[in-house]
Amino acid sequence: MKFRDYAVLVSVIMIVVMMVIPLPTLLLDILIMINISLALTIILVAMNTKEALQFSIFPTLLLLTTLFRLGLNVSTTRSILTNQTGGEVIETFGSFVVGGSAIIGILIFLILVIIQFLVITKGSERVAEVAARFTLDSMPGKQMSIDADLGAGMISDQEARQRREKVGKEADFYGAMDGASKFVKGDAIAGIIITIINIIGGLMIGVIVHGLAVGEAASVFTLLSIGDGLVSQIPALLISTAMGIVVTRAASDGNLGSDITKQLFAYPKMLYVVAGTLALIALFTPINPLLVLPVAALVAYAGYSMGRTLQAEENLESESSGDGQELEELKSPESVIDLLHVDAIEFEFGYGLIPIADKNQGGDLLDRVIMIRRQCAIELGIVVPVIRIRDNIQLLPSEYVIKIKGNRVASGEIMLDHYLAMSPGVDDETIEGIATVEPAFGMQALWVNEEMKEEAELAGYAIVDPPSVVSTHLTEVIKRHAHELIGRQEVKALVENVRENSPAVVEELIPQLMSIGEVQKVLMKLLKEKVSIRNLLVILETLADYASQTKDTDMLTEFVRQALSRQITLQYATPNEPLQVITAGASLEKKFADSVHRTEQGNYLSLDPEASQTILQKITEQAAQLQQSGVQPILLTSPAIRIYMRQFVDRFAPDLPVLSYNELEPDIEIQSVGVINISGLVNIT
Numbered sequence: 001m002k003f004r005d006y007a008v009l010v011s012v013i014m015i016v017v018m019m020v021i022p023l024p025t026l027l028l029d030i031l032i033m034i035n036i037s038l039a040l041t042i043i044l045v046a047m048n049t050k051e052a053l054q055f056s057i058f059p060t061l062l063l064l065t066t067l068f069r070l071g072l073n074v075s076t077t078r079s080i081l082t083n084q085t086g087g088e089v090i091e092t093f094g095s096f097v098v099g100g101s102a103i104i105g106i107l108i109f110l111i112l113v114i115i116q117f118l119v120i121t122k123g124s125e126r127v128a129e130v131a132a133r134f135t136l137d138s139m140p141g142k143q144m145s146i147d148a149d150l151g152a153g154m155i156s157d158q159e160a161r162q163r164r165e166k167v168g169k170e171a172d173f174y175g176a177m178d179g180a181s182k183f184v185k186g187d188a189i190a191g192i193i194i195t196i197i198n199i200i201g202g203l204m205i206g207v208i209v210h211g212l213a214v215g216e217a218a219s220v221f222t223l224l225s226i227g228d229g230l231v232s233q234i235p236a237l238l239i240s241t242a243m244g245i246v247v248t249r250a251a252s253d254g255n256l257g258s259d260i261t262k263q264l265f266a267y268p269k270m271l272y273v274v275a276g277t278l279a280l281i282a283l284f285t286p287i288n289p290l291l292v293l294p295v296a297a298l299v300a301y302a303g304y305s306m307g308r309t310l311q312a313e314e315n316l317e318s319e320s321s322g323d324g325q326e327l328e329e330l331k332s333p334e335s336v337i338d339l340l341h342v343d344a345i346e347f348e349f350g351y352g353l354i355p356i357a358d359k360n361q362g363g364d365l366l367d368r369v370i371m372i373r374r375q376c377a378i379e380l381g382i383v384v385p386v387i388r389i390r391d392n393i394q395l396l397p398s399e400y401v402i403k404i405k406g407n408r409v410a411s412g413e414i415m416l417d418h419y420l421a422m423s424p425g426v427d428d429e430t431i432e433g434i435a436t437v438e439p440a441f442g443m444q445a446l447w448v449n450e451e452m453k454e455e456a457e458l459a460g461y462a463i464v465d466p467p468s469v470v471s472t473h474l475t476e477v478i479k480r481h482a483h484e485l486i487g488r489q490e491v492k493a494l495v496e497n498v499r500e501n502s503p504a505v506v507e508e509l510i511p512q513l514m515s516i517g518e519v520q521k522v523l524m525k526l527l528k529e530k531v532s533i534r535n536l537l538v539i540l541e542t543l544a545d546y547a548s549q550t551k552d553t554d555m556l557t558e559f560v561r562q563a564l565s566r567q568i569t570l571q572y573a574t575p576n577e578p579l580q581v582i583t584a585g586a587s588l589e590k591k592f593a594d595s596v597h598r599t600e601q602g603n604y605l606s607l608d609p610e611a612s613q614t615i616l617q618k619i620t621e622q623a624a625q626l627q628q629s630g631v632q633p634i635l636l637t638s639p640a641i642r643i644y645m646r647q648f649v650d651r652f653a654p655d656l657p658v659l660s661y662n663e664l665e666p667d668i669e670i671q672s673v674g675v676i677n678i679s680g681l682v683n684i685t
Contacts, residue, residue: 025087039235046242059176093227198225271303342406344385352397368471381534412439418447424460483527513547578671581636585677
C-alpha cells in the first residue's frame with residue numbers, strides 16, 4: 001500500500017476518534033478550515049466533470065464528509081459546553097458574521113437549514129431516486145444494444161466489455177447516490193438537533209455549572225452554538241449542492257462552466273430583449289432609472305459582445321475544420337481507399353445548366369430524380385441507387401453527361417431558354433428553330449424560342465421543356481442499363497423483402513438450389529430485355545421448380561419468361577388489337593438450330609458470315625418497314641431458338657424485342673406482317 005492509502009485509512013479512523021477524545025481549540029480551527037476547503041474542492045470538481053462516472057467516488061466521499069462534519073460537531077459541542085469556547089473560527093462566525101445578535105444568528109441558521117433541507121437536499125434526493133430507477137430499467141435494453149453491435153461487428157470484444165462495465169457502473173453509481181442522499185438529509189436534521197442541544201445545554205451549564213446569569217449564559221452559548229451551526233452547515237450546503245450538480249448533469253462534452261456559457265448565451269439576440277425589458281421597467285415604473293439602466297446597458301453590451309465572439313468562433317471553426325479535415329484526409333491512408341469508390345449512376349452537367357438543379361433558382365431536377373426512382377421501381381421492380389448529381393467545369397456550359405459505374409454511357413445538350421419541338425411526322429417550314437436530335441429516342445427535333453412555341457403547338461409539334469428532356473433521357477438510360485445496376489447486394493435486399501411475406505419460397509430456393517449470384521444472373525437477363533422483375537415471387541417460385549433440373553441460367557431465364565407470359569403479353573400487346581409481329585420462318589429456325597454448338601461450358605451460336613449478313617439484312621429491312629408505319633417491331637420465334645435469336649439480334653438491334661410463342665397468352669390475336677426465311681423473304685398482308 002502507498003502512503004496516500006495509509007493516509008486515507010488513518011483519516012477515517014481519526015474521524016471516529018475525535019468524537020471521543022477532546023481536541024484543543026487550535027486543532028479544531030484547523031479541522032474546520034479543512035472541512036470548508038474540502039467542501040469547496042468537492043463542488044468545484046463536481047462542476048468540472050463531464051459525466052457522473054468521472055466522479056464515481058462521490059457517494060462514498062459524501063458519507064465520509066458527513067461523518068467528518070458530525071465528528072467536528074461533537075468536538076466543538078464538547079469544547080463549547082466545557083470551556084465556553086469553540087475556537088476563533090466559531091467565535092468569528094458567531095460574532096462577526098451574524099453581527100453579534102443571537103436572534104439574527106438563529107434566523108440565518110434556520111434559513112440555511114431550510115435551503116439545504118427543503119430545496120437542495122430534497123430535490124437532489126428525488127433526482128437521484130428517479131435516475132437510479134431509470135438506469136436500472138434501461139440496463140437490459142443497453143445490454144441488448146451492445147450485444148447487437150457486437151454481433152454485427154460494429155464493435156470489438158474489448159469495446160463491448162468496456163461498454164458493459166460502464167452500464168453496470170452507471171447503475172451502481174446512481175443506486176449509491178440514491179442512498180447517499182439520505183446522508184445529507186440526515187446531516188441537516190442532525191445539525192438542527194445539535195444546535196438546539198447546544199443552546200439549551202449551554203444555557204443550563206452556564207447557569208448551573210459556571211454560575212452565570214441567565215442573560216449572560218444565553219448570549220455566550222447561543223452565539224457560540226449558532227457559530228458552530230453555521231460553520232458546519234455552510235460546508236454541508238456546498239456538498240449538497242455538489243450532489244445536486246452531479247445527479248442533474250446530462251450527457252455533455254464539457255464541464256458545467258463551458259456548458260452554461262455555451263447554452264445559456266447561445267442566443268445573444270435574446271439578451272437585447274432582456275435589456276429592452278429592463279429599460280421599460282426603468283422608464284415606466286417608480287424604480288430609480290439610475291439603478292436599472294446601467295444593468296440594461298451591461299446586458300445589451302454582453303449580447304453584442306457574445307454575438308461577435310460566436311460569429312468569430314464559427315468562422316474560425318469552419319475554416320480550420322475544413323482545411324484541417326481536407327489535410328487529414330489527404331494524409332490518411334483511407335483517403336486513397338475513398339478514391340476507389342465508384343457511384344452507380346452519375347449525372348454531370350456544365351455550369352450553364354446549374355439552374356435546373358438549384359432549388360433557389362427554381363430547379364426541380366432533384367424532385368424529378370425522386371420520381372424517376374419511383375417510376376423505375378414500379379415499372380422494372382428494382383431500387384435505383386442514389387443518383388449522384390454534380391456540375392463539371394470540364395463540360396460545355398449546356399452539356400450534360402450520364403455515367404453508369406463511372407463510364408460515360410450517354411450525353412446531350414439542351415438550351416434552357418428554348419423548348420424542344422418534336423415533329424408530328426410532317427415538318428412545317430414556317431416553324432423556325434435550331435435543328436437537333438432528341439437525346440432519349442434519337443428523333444429529329446427543333447429548339448424553338450418562347451415566341452415560336454405557340455405556333456409549333458398549333459402545327460402539331462410536341463413541345464417539351466428542357467428539364468423534362470433531361471429527366472426523360474435519364475429515365476431511358478436507367479431502363480436501358482438496369483441490368484448493370486442490380487448486383488448481388490441489391491438482389492439480396494429484394495429477396496429478403498420477399499422473405500418477409502413468403503419465407504417458404506426463399507428457403508427452398510436459396511441456398512439449397514441456387515445462390516444469390518445465380519439468381520442475379522437470371523434477373524440481369526430479364527432486365528436486359530426490359531422484362532420487369534417486380535413480380536419477384538413468381539420468378540423465385542419458377543426458379544425453385546426448375547433449378548433442380550438444370551443450372552444453366554439461360555434456360556432458367558426462358559422458364560421464367562414463360563411463367564411471366566401474361567406480363568410480357570400486356571407489355572407489348574394493345575387491348576382489342578392484334579399483336580403485329582415478324583415471324584421467323586422454318587428455314588431460319590432450322591438454320592439456327594443447326595448452328596447451335598453444345599459444350600460442357602454451355603451452348604453457343606455459330607453462324608457463317610454470309611448467313612449472318614443475309615439474316616441481318618432481312619430483319620433490319622422488315623423492322624424498318626414496321627417502324628415507318630408507327631408499329632413497334634417484334635420478332636416471334638419458337639421457344640427452342642428464342643434465346644439464340646436474342647443473342648444474335650442483340651449485337652445490332654438491342655432494342656428489338658424477341659419473343660417466343662410460349663411467352664404470349666393463348667387468347668392474344670397475333671398478326672404476322674412478315675416471315676423471315678434463310679432462302680428469301682415472304683411478306684404476308
